[in-house]
Amino acid sequence: MNIIVCIKQVPDPEHAKMDAESGTVVREGVELMVNPFDLYAIEEGLRLKEKMGGEVVAISMGPPQAEAALREVIGMGVDRAVLLTSRDFAGADTWATSYTLAKACEKIGNYDIIICGKQAIDGDTAQVGPGIAAQLSIPQITFVRKIDEISEKNIKAERLVEGGYEVISSPLPLLITVVKEINEPRLPTLKGRLNAKKAEIAHWGPEDIGADKDKIGMNGSPTKVDEIFTPDLSKDGKIFNIDQLDEAAEEIVKKQKEMGLI
Amino acid sequence: MGIRVIKDKCTGCGICFKVCQYGAISMPEEVHTLANGKEVKKLAVIDLGKCTLCGECVKPCPTSAIELKAETHKFEGKENYKDVMVFAEQRRDELEEAALELVGKGRELAGKLGVNLYALLLGKDLKGKPEKLIAHGADKVIVVADDSLFNFLPEPYTNILIEIIKKYKPSIFLAPSTTQGRALLSRTAGKIYTGLTADCTGLDVDAEGNLLQTRPAFGGSIKARILTPNMRPQMATVRPKVFKVLDEDLNRKGEAIEEEISSELLRSTTKFEKWIEDTTSAISIEDADIIISGGRGLGCSDNFKILFELAEILGGAVGASRPTVDEGWIPYSHQVGQTGKTVGPKMYIAVGISGAIQHLEGMRSSDFIIAINKDPDAPIFKVADVGIVGDLFEVVPALKEKLKRAING
Numbered sequence: 001m002n003i004i005v006c007i008k009q010v011p012d013p014e015h016a017k018m019d020a021e022s023g024t025v026v027r028e029g030v031e032l033m034v035n036p037f038d039l040y041a042i043e044e045g046l047r048l049k050e051k052m053g054g055e056v057v058a059i060s061m062g063p064p065q066a067e068a069a070l071r072e073v074i075g076m077g078v079d080r081a082v083l084l085t086s087r088d089f090a091g092a093d094t095w096a097t098s099y100t101l102a103k104a105c106e107k108i109g110n111y112d113i114i115i116c117g118k119q120a121i122d123g124d125t126a127q128v129g130p131g132i133a134a135q136l137s138i139p140q141i142t143f144v145r146k147i148d149e150i151s152e153k154n155i156k157a158e159r160l161v162e163g164g165y166e167v168i169s170s171p172l173p174l175l176i177t178v179v180k181e182i183n184e185p186r187l188p189t190l191k192g193r194l195n196a197k198k199a200e201i202a203h204w205g206p207e208d209i210g211a212d213k214d215k216i217g218m219n220g221s222p223t224k225v226d227e228i229f230t231p232d233l234s235k236d237g238k239i240f241n242i243d244q245l246d247e248a249a250e251e252i253v254k255k256q257k258e259m260g261l262i
Numbered sequence: 263m264g265i266r267v268i269k270d271k272c273t274g275c276g277i278c279f280k281v282c283q284y285g286a287i288s289m290p291e292e293v294h295t296l297a298n299g300k301e302v303k304k305l306a307v308i309d310l311g312k313c314t315l316c317g318e319c320v321k322p323c324p325t326s327a328i329e330l331k332a333e334t335h336k337f338e339g340k341e342n343y344k345d346v347m348v349f350a351e352q353r354r355d356e357l358e359e360a361a362l363e364l365v366g367k368g369r370e371l372a373g374k375l376g377v378n379l380y381a382l383l384l385g386k387d388l389k390g391k392p393e394k395l396i397a398h399g400a401d402k403v404i405v406v407a408d409d410s411l412f413n414f415l416p417e418p419y420t421n422i423l424i425e426i427i428k429k430y431k432p433s434i435f436l437a438p439s440t441t442q443g444r445a446l447l448s449r450t451a452g453k454i455y456t457g458l459t460a461d462c463t464g465l466d467v468d469a470e471g472n473l474l475q476t477r478p479a480f481g482g483s484i485k486a487r488i489l490t491p492n493m494r495p496q497m498a499t500v501r502p503k504v505f506k507v508l509d510e511d512l513n514r515k516g517e518a519i520e521e522e523i524s525s526e527l528l529r530s531t532t533k534f535e536k537w538i539e540d541t542t543s544a545i546s547i548e549d550a551d552i553i554i555s556g557g558r559g560l561g562c563s564d565n566f567k568i569l570f571e572l573a574e575i576l577g578g579a580v581g582a583s584r585p586t587v588d589e590g591w592i593p594y595s596h597q598v599g600q601t602g603k604t605v606g607p608k609m610y611i612a613v614g615i616s617g618a619i620q621h622l623e624g625m626r627s628s629d630f631i632i633a634i635n636k637d638p639d640a641p642i643f644k645v646a647d648v649g650i651v652g653d654l655f656e657v658v659p660a661l662k663e664k665l666k667r668a669i670n671g
Contacts, residue, residue, distance in 0.1 A: 011283040011480070013600060013619055030285035036601050063284070063312050087264075091315025091332065094460070098452055121600050122283075122480050125460035127448040130416070134452025139531040140416050142445045145594075156535065160595060161441040162353075163546040166413070167535035174532075180601050181594035215455075218315050218332040222457030222493040225317040226474070228486045234644050235631075242652035249664035251648050255630050259608045261551055261577075262669055 001054035001152070004114045005045045005078070006101050006132070007038040009062050009069035010122040034069045037117025040178045042073045043185040045115050048150065054112075055079045059104050061089055061097060067201050075188030075196040082108070086205040091218030094123070098131025100216050103209040105136060113155070114175040118143055129177035139174040145181045264331060265315055267306045271327035274304030278319035278328060283480070286312035287319065318484065336492065342431050343494035346372040347380040349423075349437035349446070350395055350403070354537070355385050355412060359549075360438035360502040362398045367465060367505040368436060369399035374467050377433070378402060382426055384419060386412035396516030399508050403518045404430070413534040414442045420449045421527035427454065432495045434473050436465075439499035440548070451497050457490030458497040461604075463504050463627065473498065478627065501627075502548070503606055540595055545579040547596060552578030552609040555598055555625070556586060559614020559635065559654055563591035568655075569613060572662050575669065581605065581625075583615045599624035614654045617642030634658065 012031040045056045058073045060066050061084040070081035084104055092100060105114055114133075119126035126142070133140035141157050145165065149156040156169040160179050188196065206216055214220055240248040256262045279287045286309045293301055306327070320328050348364040350357065365381055372379035381400040383391055385407060392403035406422055423446065427435065437443035439461040451458035463485075464476030473496040475488045490496040540546065547553055554569045554576070569580050581598040582591070598605055600620040610628035615621060617633070617640055625631070626645050633646035634657050643649040650657050 013480075013623070030283060032284070063286075063314060065284075065312055087310060090310075090313065091317075091330075094448070094458065095451060095455065098448075123460070124479065124604065126444045127451075127458060127460055130445050130448035131452040133416075134420075134449040140445065140449065141532065142416075143441050158538075159441070162548045164537060164539040166537055168415075168532050169535055170532040179594070180597075221332070222451075222455065223459055223488050223490050224332065226487040226489045228318050228321050228479075228484055230322075230484050231478075235647055237631075237633075237643065237646040237649050239638075239643060239646075239649040239651060242650070242656060245650070245657065245660050245664060248648060248650050249661055249668060252632060252661075253665065253668040255647075256576075256609065256669075259551075259629065261608060 001048060001052035001112045002110050003045045003048055003054060003056045004105055004108060004111045005038070005041050005056060005058050005073070006114065006116045006128070007042065007058055007060045007069055007073060008035045008120045009033070009060065009066040010035045010120055013121065032065065032068065034072055035117055035120045035122075037119060037121070037178070037180065039073075039117075039185040040180055040182050041115040041117045042076055042078060043183045044147070044178055046077045046186070047183065048113065048147075052150065052152070057082065057108055059084065059101065059108070061085070061092070061100050063090070064203075070201050071196040071199065072188065074199045075192040076186055077189075077192055080202075081199065082202045082204055084204050084209070088206050088213065088217045091221065092216060093221035093223045094125050094127035094131055095222050096216050096220040098128050098135055099220065100209070100211060101128065102132045102135030103211045104204060105132065107204070107209045112152075112172045114138075114173070116175065116177045118177045118179050126177070129175060133175040136175070139170045140176070141168050141170060141174065142177045144176045144178045147182075265308055265310075265313060266329050267308060268327045268329055269305060271325045272305050273325055273327075274306065275324065276304070276306075277322050277324065278306050281318050281322050283316070283318065284312050284314055286314075337494060340492070340494050343433040344375075345378045345380055345430065345432045346375065346434045347382060347426075347430065347432035347436075347495070349435070349443060350381040350383040350391070351438050351440060351442055352383070352385045352388075352391070353414075353442070355387050357391050357394065358438065358440070359507065360440065360500075361395070362507040363502065363505045364436050364438060364500060365395055365399045366508040367500070369508060371434060371465065371467050371473075372401070375433075375471060380404060380430060380432065382406075382423070384411045384422060392516075392518035396518075397510045397512050397514055399514070401516050403516065405518055405520050406523055407520070408523070408528055410528050410530070413537070414446070415530045415532055415534055416445050416449050417530045417532065418528045419446050420453065422523055423450045424454060425523065425527060426521070427495060433471060435495040435497045437499050438502050440502065443499045447497050447499055456493040456495060456497055458499070459488045459490070460499050462498045462500050463606075465498065465500065472496070501606060503551075503608070545577075547579045547581050547598065547603060547605055550579035551607055552576050552611070553581045553598070553605060553607045553625075553628075554578050554611045554613060555581035555583065555615060556592070556613050557583040557615030558585045560586065560591070563589075566592055568658050572611075572658060575662060575666050578609070578611075583618075583621050612642050612646070613658060615642055616640045617645065
């Protein structure tokens with residue numbers, strides 16, 4: 001089974017704290033990490049390989065420093081990794097990102113399943129996975145919490161949706177996005193870390209994947225960021241102690257009535 | 263395309279250096295000679311190998327010294343795209359509240375633009391629903407009814423949406439940012455090559471008919487305003503519970519249009535096998551107006567029952583912080599926060615949750631936040647409208663009794 005997992009390097013929120021005075025989020029230093037949901041995607045890819053045989057290829061689009069993210073997942077057991085990196089890819093929105101990753105999947109070719117995390121924690125869009133499936137015209141099952149059955153030809157999986165689960169079956173090849181509930185990602189092994197250090201990571205640019213220059217990066221992105229602002233998040237809330245529960249309850253009920261909750 | 267620092271404007275203040283999340287800006291201490299002969303100690307330098315062109319540094323620069331430019335695409339026939347259309351999401355033939363919220367917001371946008379508001383309704387048995395959408399603000403309801411559309415499947419839903427877009431040419435298309443809305447619009451925008459903005463919490467239009475889409479990013483620590491200046495339709499998913507449902511007006515006039523769709527477009531590679539309802543709580547956290555969430559302070563799995571009792575009285579759902587899910591005290595479907603669900607109910611009650619940034623990012627768009635924690639310095643109190651400092655095992659039962667009495671009159 002040929003498995004492709006798409007990952008993204010994101011800023012580590014552990015290094016973000018709320019500034020009590022300004023109420024804005026401030027970051028202390030810049031630490032980057034593998035998007036947490038992508039680790040579940042990698043783990044599921046590795047489990048499928050262990051069960052079905054084959055190969056797991058990890059791909060990522062980003063600046064050269066995103067190589068660190070790919071090395072981390074090689075440490076977990078990924079067979080090989082490709083970094084899509086070029087100035088021309090920079091500033092891509094979800095459409096241009098989906099297009100670029102889909103082009104890379106086509107170039108790798110012969111895939112049975114493409115796995116993505118449900119969303120990246122920086123943008124929180126959940127748009128790139130289905131976007132890749134659209135570009136490749138393959139079926140998609142998003143928000144997968146469990147793969148019930150898989151064979152060389154078919155898959156049956158559970159999607160986590162509002163209020164419950166949907167059981168969906170599909171022929172392969174297809175793309176799935178996974179939620180945290182699906183597994184517990186393994187840690188890199190010592191041997192894996194050594195492999196990761198030595199591993200050659202291919203760098204591909206637009207020409208390597210046959211991408212249309214008009215459809216990548218900032219130029220190829222239909223959406224444009226017009227403005228970014230930092231909201232003030234702190235509130236001058238009322239703080240009560242245990243002896244003031246009557247006042248606290250009164251405040252809550254007053255608000256509930258205002259909001260039409262009672 | 264590209265980003266650059268306009269050296270004559272840069273004062274070396276370092277604000278851009280602080281906001282860059284990718285470590286792409288440095289402030290080397292060098293003497294630079296500028297065109298006008300002036301010398302400054304520091305200048306911002308952007309490392310193009312690290313910069314992702316995210317644009318976060320552009321606005322904070324006090325002297326507008328950072329320039330970010332992109333070439334723009336031409337889109338033929340943009341002027342033919344006029345109306346506003348919303349996706350009237352249903353689940354198993356039940357119209358979602360979010361559909362009515364979008365009709366309400368869509369009404370406002372269509373009014374400003376002086377165009378029609380369409381609602382697109384897909385399902386099996388849709389009797390009475392077009393009338394309901396019209397009563398809440400829609401001018402025209404496009405109805406596609408087929409047994410196979412009872413459950414959401416990405417391929418047929420996408421095929422239909424593309425057909426409808428081709429025929430009706432809406433300038434704006436909105437859907438709720440639910441699992442259904444996100445899967446549908448991502449696939450559709452991918453196929454037709456247009457812009458899609460996820461999970462908007464603010465929407466407006468400008469004089470040129472551009473949709474001004476505001477959305478939180480980096481878990482809400484920043485907000486971005488996004489445009490789709492050239493492609494049409496301008497697509498967005500919209501966070502449920504942000505926009506208000508308009509009062510029902512049964513005298514409103516509107517039109518239901520039934521569309522025939524060829525059976526070829528209804529074909530799906532994926533097959534819907536079955537629906538399994540999550541029975542651990544009566545209301546799911548995405549649908550709840552009130553969420554009562556528990557954290558590590560609860561101590562063990564059994565103590566979640568205190569929250570379920572409170573939820574029953576208030577008519578709310580029970581949420582959870584990540585550590586309680588990791589400990590196996592409660593299923594993942596209850597997890598609020600960065601690796602769980604992002605929620606924005608009217609009222610959020612955090613019990614025994616200290617307020618790690620990852621949790622705050624999943625709930626701070628809630629309208630009214632109540633925090634109960636024994637540690638007065640817990641970060642959760644900073645985002646709370648009402649905070650109660652005390653042992654939750656004393657506070658919650660006492661509060662429950664007081665609220666019960668108040669609610670029952």
